[in-house]
Amino acid sequence: MSDAYRAAGVDIDAGNEAVERMKAHVARTRRPGVLGELGGFGGLFALPTGYQEPVLVSATDGVGTKLKVAFALNQHSTIGIDCVAMCVNDLVVQGAQPLFFLDYLATGKLEPKQAEQIVKGIADGCVEAGCALVGGETAEMPGMYTNGEYDVAGFAVGIVERKQVLDGSQIKPGDVLIGLASNGLHSNGFSLARKVLLEDRGFTYAEPVPASNQLLGEALLTPTRIYVKTFLALQEQFQIKGGAHITGGGLVENLPRILPTGCAAEVREGAWEVSPIFQWIQHIGKISFEDMVRTFNMGIGMVLVVPVEEADEVCRAAEELGERATRIGQVVAGQQSQFAWAKRR
Known part of the structure; x- marks a missing residue:
């Protein structure tokens, strides 16, 4: 390789080693439609x-400042799951089956073992979502990132029959909101969580989370839940009128995005158990309820909109698929941008 390029901070041999380490993980994600092998100029995929x-x-999407937790703990095997989850969960709420995924990994100094762990997580997420990892880019950019740190982003493509696209147009007042539990923070709100717990209060990642069996580092690094297989299975059995992936902005910002004109969301406060990590952040930071629900998912990672007559059956079926499902509210007449909290009845 070029000694001059290495002296400038870019190690081509390390890049080649990283690719070789990645190949076995990429191979695990192969599914019908994949054409060719890793290493081409572009990933090829034949439409079903x-x-x-x-x-x-x-x-x-990317993973945001959750990466800071991975850096601090030197744990990189699950951050790729987050990257996949943030993309494929956005696809499936529109009724789409994920087909393939590509990643972009940028670092100051490429460490092949670290890169392998990141891609392992991406492959794990792709396997869970049923999509293929067809390619990606690993960029070594000395001076852009501190050694040991990186950024990772992903891009996913899915497919859906035109008449089955979930655009929210069939939603009407009286429909029920079903919440699927989150794994914790998922990949949103980390700037606030880290400021409150680590910077302001000086807790370490080894601090036990109250009312939980997790340490702070474990709780923060728990990967984003992937709802793809559950959502698609429920869509085959029931009339799913819409879905919302609860990310940045929480329920307040994300639910209105799927509602048609003349409809608003009414969520019952206290209808589900808020995860201990959120209760702790709110208590330690003295954060208002309004700020919490606009920043975090508060224990609900995805919301399904279903007819009232199917709501109980949807909850039971979701539980059988391994989810914790709860009726959290309903669709009411109102302005699309409106969002109301109602006391639990």
């Missing part, structure tokens, strides 16, 4: 047959 009017759905 059997669709009358196939629509491609795309989504892209």
Whole structure:
């Protein structure tokens, strides 16, 4: 390799080693439609047959400052799951089955073992979501990132029959909101959580989370839940009218995005158990309820909108699929941007 390029901070040999380490993880994600092998200039994927009017759905996202926790704990094997989850959960709420995923990994100095762990997590997420990892980019950029630190982002593509696209147009007042429990913070609100717990109060990652069996580091690094297989299975059995992935902005900002004109969301405060980590952050930081629900998912990672007559069956089916499902509210007449909290009845 070029000694001059290495002296400038870029190690081509390390890049080649990283790719070799990644290949076995990428191979685990292979599914029908994948053409070619890793290493081409682009990932090739043949569209599935059997669709009358196939629509491609795309989504892209990153992991945000959750990466700071991974750096501090030197644990990198789950951060890739977060990257995949943030993309594929956005696809599935529109009724789309994820097909393939690409990643972008940028670092100041490429460490092949670390890169392998990151891609292992990405592959784990792809396997869980049923999509293929068809390619990616690893960029070594000395001077842009501190050694040992990196950024990772992803891009996913899914497919759905045009007439089955979930655009919220069938939602009406009286429909029920079903909440699927989150794994914790998922990948949002970490700037506030880290400020409150680590910077302001000086807690360490070894601090026990009250009313929980987790240490702070474990709680913060728990990967984002992937709801793809549950959502698609429920969609086959029931009339799912809409879905909202609860990310930045929480329930308050994300639920209105799926509602048609003339509809608003009414969520019952106290309808589900708020995860201990959120209660602790709110207590330690003396954060208002309004700020909490606009920053964190508060224990609900996804919301389904279903007809009232199917609500109980949807909850039971979701539980059988391994989710914790709860009726958290309903759709009411009102302005789309409105969001109301109602006392639990």
